[in-house]
Amino acid sequence: YIQEAMKQMEHEQFKKELVSLVKTADIGIEDVLLNEEDIPKNIIEEMPLPPELKKQFLESDGLKHLSLLTHHKKYDENNREVGMTVFELDEEESKGTQKFFKMSAPILNTLREGKVLIIDELDASLHPMLTKHLIKLFHDKRVNKHNAQLIFATHDTNLLHPSMFRRDQIWLTEKDDFGSTELYSLAQFKNVRKDEDFEKKYIQGKYGAVPYLKDFEIESL
Numbered sequence: 001y002i003q004e005a006m007k008q009m010e011h012e013q014f015k016k017e018l019v020s021l022v023k024t025a026d027i028g029i030e031d032v033l034l035n036e037e038d039i040p041k042n043i044i045e046e047m048p049l050p051p052e053l054k055k056q057f058l059e060s061d062g063l064k065h066l067s068l069l070t071h072h073k074k075y076d077e078n079n080r081e082v083g084m085t086v087f088e089l090d091e092e093e094s095k096g097t098q099k100f101f102k103m104s105a106p107i108l109n110t111l112r113e114g115k116v117l118i119i120d121e122l123d124a125s126l127h128p129m130l131t132k133h134l135i136k137l138f139h140d141k142r143v144n145k146h147n148a149q150l151i152f153a154t155h156d157t158n159l160l161h162p163s164m165f166r167r168d169q170i171w172l173t174e175k176d177d178f179g180s181t182e183l184y185s186l187a188q189f190k191n192v193r194k195d196e197d198f199e200k201k202y203i204q205g206k207y208g209a210v211p212y213l214k215d216f217e218i219e220s221l
Helices: 002-008 012-024 041-046 051-059 095-113 128-139 198-203
Strands: 031-038 064-075 081-088 116-119 149-152 171-175 181-185
Touching: 002 064, 002 095, 012 031, 012 095, 041 051, 095 116, 095 128, 128 149
Parallel strands: 116 149
Antiparallel strands: 031 064, 064 081, 171 181
8 A cells, every 4th residue: 555655646636635734643753755766777687577578677777776755844953944854654654654655545535426435453553542533534524525435354352432433333343252253333232322332341341242251371391
């Protein structure tokens, strides 16, 4: 998905949307630039490519290495802004920031076109507040003007809150003793108030779908 973001960075509108999304996330990035570098022909010659393809690259304009550069404000010892410092996304940014960028193109495209986006383990490598921020983009009618939908799997119980989801938007999975998995909605439970503390009740086992952990003992090392 990083490649998709880099491809769309050629379009000014996408870049504006991406920078705006990044700034709302409060991850310290002021701007994003697409960097292109020519790959030397002697490097191309050493690549394990089919001969015909290698010949085509060598006789054409060659290959280019694309990367995303993030710009951060730079401060002196007196906390005065003195310019910008540049990081290469893949090499110098955190795993969370990298994942945020990987999801940026699919999220922006989904919101723009009113599609359905499915993400497995949305919260992996992301700060909990950033995960909530991304979810709220889909709840905000000013942003989600075309009724786009986000479907995701998560293990983050902090998201089980009525301020984030209605009962019919929360689905749980439970595996039985034979390895079969049942999928059911919180709305299927009777007497669950719409303002209930979903996370607390879930951890208490009221809705099922919680692992039953056993004590682990090491008899010998």
